[in-house]
Amino acid sequence: MSLKQEEYSALVVSSHDNFITAMKSMLPVSHIRPVFTAENVSKAKREVANRDFDFVIINSPLSDDAGIDFAIDCGSKRGCMALLIVNNDALSDVYYKVYEYGVFVLPKPLTKQSMDNALRWLKTAKRKLSGVEEKTTSIEEKMKTIRLVNKAKWILISEKNMSEPEAHRYIEKAAMDKCVSKAEIAKEILNE
Numbered sequence: 001m002s003l004k005q006e007e008y009s010a011l012v013v014s015s016h017d018n019f020i021t022a023m024k025s026m027l028p029v030s031h032i033r034p035v036f037t038a039e040n041v042s043k044a045k046r047e048v049a050n051r052d053f054d055f056v057i058i059n060s061p062l063s064d065d066a067g068i069d070f071a072i073d074c075g076s077k078r079g080c081m082a083l084l085i086v087n088n089d090a091l092s093d094v095y096y097k098v099y100e101y102g103v104f105v106l107p108k109p110l111t112k113q114s115m116d117n118a119l120r121w122l123k124t125a126k127r128k129l130s131g132v133e134e135k136t137t138s139i140e141e142k143m144k145t146i147r148l149v150n151k152a153k154w155i156l157i158s159e160k161n162m163s164e165p166e167a168h169r170y171i172e173k174a175a176m177d178k179c180v181s182k183a184e185i186a187k188e189i190l191n192e
Helices: 017-026 041-050 068-076 088-101 112-159 164-178 182-191
Strands: 008-013 032-038 055-059 081-087 104-108
Touching: 008 017, 008 041, 017 032, 017 055, 017 112, 032 041, 041 055, 041 068, 055 068, 055 112, 068 081, 068 088, 081 088, 081 112, 088 104, 104 112, 112 164, 112 182, 164 182
Parallel strands: 008 032, 008 055, 055 081, 081 104
Antiparallel strands: none
């Protein structure tokens, strides 16, 4: 079984040009592109406001901030995986501040092997989160349809003097007869 080749966008945030250069060489160009960069939190916030990123990699501290709150904001954003790279002596303290927001933390110095592992974690978490988001969207859509059909049933009950089972059957039969969803019939009833 082969892994599906997917493309991910990334934002690398660091006040140090040599870190950005090293990070770009560690990120596999085959499936992490485009890679955007920012040298401070202010610029990074503008980048995140302008586009969605799959991964945000932050080399803490930055010139204008430690980057911890920014990492939390990114980690809390739907579909975004945040990786915060911190000094080894601050690892535990930072981890306990950010883990509940889904932010991954790695200690410095960073090696190619640890970055490869971190990218695997990020991709795994992104895939798992995408599946949960799809299920959530599906459930939300189903609940929306149920609410819509229930509204239509109450109109049939109150205006057409139908019982609840009769209203339910009416909507189901109309949907089958017209080859449309129950939601479409409910919309027609609500618009009458």
